Amino acid sequence: MFITRRLLISAIVLLAATFIMFVLVALSGDPLQDLREQSTPQAKAQMAARIEAMRLDMPIPVRYLGWLGDLLLHGDLGVDKAGSSVAAQLGQATAATLQLVVVATLLGAFIGITIGVISALRQYSSFDHGITFTAFVCFSLPVFWVATMLKQYLAIEFNDWLRDPTIPAWVIAAAAVFAGLVWGSVYHGDRRGKLAAFGIGFVVTAVVLFALSASRWFADPGLGFPFVLVVSLAAAAGMAALISGLEHLQPMYAALAAAGVGALLYHPLQPMLDDANLLSILGFAAVTVVICWALGRQIGGLLSRQAVPLAIGSGLLTGGLIIFDRLLQAWGSYAASVRGRPVATIGSQTPNYTGDFWHVSLDTSMHLLLPTLALILIGLAGHSRYSRTSMLEVMNQDYVRTARAKGLPERTVVVKHAFRNGMIPITTILALDFASVFSGAVVTEHVFGWRGLGSMFTKALREVDPMPVMGFFLVSGVAIVVWNMLADIAYAFLDPRIRLS
Template identity: 75%
Template sequence: MLVLLAATFIVYVLTALSGDPLQDLREQNTPQAVSQMAARSAALHLDLPIPVRYFSWLGGVFQGDLGVNRDGNSVAALLGGAMTATLQLVIVATVLGAVIGITIGIISALRQYSTFDHGITFIAFVCFSLPVFWVATMLKQFAAIEFNDWLRDPYIPNVIIAIVSVFAGAVWASIYNGPRKGKLIAFGIGLGVTAVILYALSVTRWFADPGLGFPFILVVSLLVAAGLTALIAGLENLQPMYASLAAAGVGALLYYPLQSMLNDPSVLTLLGLLALTVAVSAGLGWQIGGLLRRQAMPLAIISGVFTGALIFMDRFLGAWDGYAAMVHGRIVSTIGSQTPNFQGDFWQTSLDSSMHLLLPTMALILVGLASHSRYSRASMLEVMNQDYVRTARAKGLPERTVVVKHAFRNGLIPITTIVAGDFAGVVGGAVITEQVFGWRGLGSMFSVGLKNVDPMPVMGFFLVAGTAVVVMNMLADIAYAYLDPRIRLS
């Protein structure tokens, strides 16, 4: 708390000394300039010394009053709207970046010094070296403008299919840890499956009016349920597998009965369906899991929620064609957090928000991917060389059990610090990203306040950013106790 108070004082003083808040009015030759300068001086208390102004602001903060900006607008109201926009960006980018980066880092550690490991290392350092404004500009050009033009006739050239298929085959071959013959088989399967999928998407013009459909949802949900259960619980006892498959199957079979309810749902309806999904999946895990119900219930819940997410995504994509007509084919947006004066049903509105969120999220993920993947790789390698891991292997435990139950949990402890710090940093550091993509979030509020020598919006921004750092560090400490019982006992 003392650090936060000291930091707010320093930032307030630096902002107040950064320029003349009356400069724009002094340059005017209108009769109203004198009265406007007097009004702004009174609003910003420019007649008082800077330390007195700071303590006046601090007293207002403890009373819930964040003051007004130089135009007389409430900073609290501005902060509320800016936080809504920024949190949408921060939460999605941080969660996806952490999940993708940690997954890649762990696979890279388990395949140390393999082709996959070297490739990921190269890509990670390239992403780490790229400035975010350059990444954002390239995404606007190629992932928005060029992609929107391509959507007019979404045909995938055979050359692109061949290049992407070879790349996909090489990735799967590098992930496979086995003899050369197995790598060649993995390469062939990855190449063939990717080529067939891309060719089918091109021939059917899937991108013109995308969707998933019941067969896809049923097959994918069952495959993911089986794969996830085999990875976490293994195949020694099949009760968790049966529970997970039952939750996925029941969820998929509700595809058609739920269609009428999902025509134009509210957020409350979706939350209710989510709660019902969790309850039913937990019940299936309890009933089918038997003596292993403590292991079966979480797996069944994950499988049920994943199946529900696929159904949600299918309805989400179903609004694609109508939304494209409403925005004149410019699906991927390059500026702002929403289309001005846009009106549509729930799915069209959600699609509009998602398309505005896509590019800035991708920019933040690409820039942060390097740190997540490298830290998770280093942490996993350190844990895999510990004595208790070697002991678990010497006892004859399967490699899956050694990695998932012994190494992974302990490897997450240092990564927790990185993720918490990244979340707090993005809350206060998405200034450049918001500027490039025209988001009116906390970053825009900070830059405008600093440019106008207006301390109140800057302090509102810093108060949120500083509080985020404190809160995320506290949550990281709580997560340590969950991951390592020794910390909890001490």
């Protein structure tokens, strides 16, 4: 009943919004201006054809009803000034924008919320102050400047550096000091412990960077079986300790078993991945979910409700590492095929580029890299600050104090009591962020030459082309309505006190 009522209200709101937008677009300029300035014999015929195709000889309300009828009955969004179908353009632009922005939104939300929660738990620590300063700096940076800096230093100069990928000693030292400071600020303890964390972070970072430089790893990168095994087991143990704790070890055993089995399949999978495609990758993922589900049920026992998700997550993470390693194995040949300039600065793909699945995937990834980083850096600040504020408010509530007074472990207090309620206000922010995905990253698309919804919208406004603007607004409006409704439903899931009625 709730969903039906919300859908009905949302449809009325969307209908009113489309009418207002249609009127505003119709009054914004003259779609025939370019033809009026021509003196060719074909100008009058072209003007008559455009008037008929765009119904410019009808009053605006009648024109709107015609557009709405075509949309509801035939799924037709009309034509633009050139006579091309707006629906076809909208489909291509939406796919390009989703490819650009969805990954950036997901990563930005995940990283921002994680940093915000840690910052709240380490309130007024050096880590908290550092994150606060960084967040305000990122929040104040204009996206076009960030995009330009990324193109200069992570594309142009990085591509030049790949010709001789050795890391200077001063860069290793600076990176090691920075890593040490980060680990020292994250550690929650006395000064001696912070110094120890700083030293460990400094040494590990320096050794790793020196080894990468000496082996010229960036010229022919790869992970290898030992790295996949160690990282997958460590990640599985970390997720199990965070989610299920150390009181009951069956969920951890299930996660470690899933990660171990996946890592042991590293070498047998290599021949199968030579001729991989997207369908086969999805098939491997489905098989992984089934096997990990069985492991979680078998090993988890009475705690299978916790063990199954942990086993599936560990198995998919291990599979992702294997896929990423296989992608890196194609790096050398891909870099050579693009004349040693693998990090792209413009467009969504290399023109007329052909290759196998791994080379095409690398080409797409390298074109996505810079705009994705730009969007993450800009959105990271908001997510981290909102999540920090929400967690601080929740951590001071009486029920959290009561949970601590009962002697519950801090992990249980934070994960099961504070975090779930702290996510309620964040849900609204996430819903708006995901809805804005369909609006297109207008500035980012312009800087990186990405032909998505933002580019389509600005071009239509500049050329006084009403139908593409209405198509853009329709996608954006539907996305906002749908995600707001999903946010309301998520409230009831996060907080049992909230009822949909």
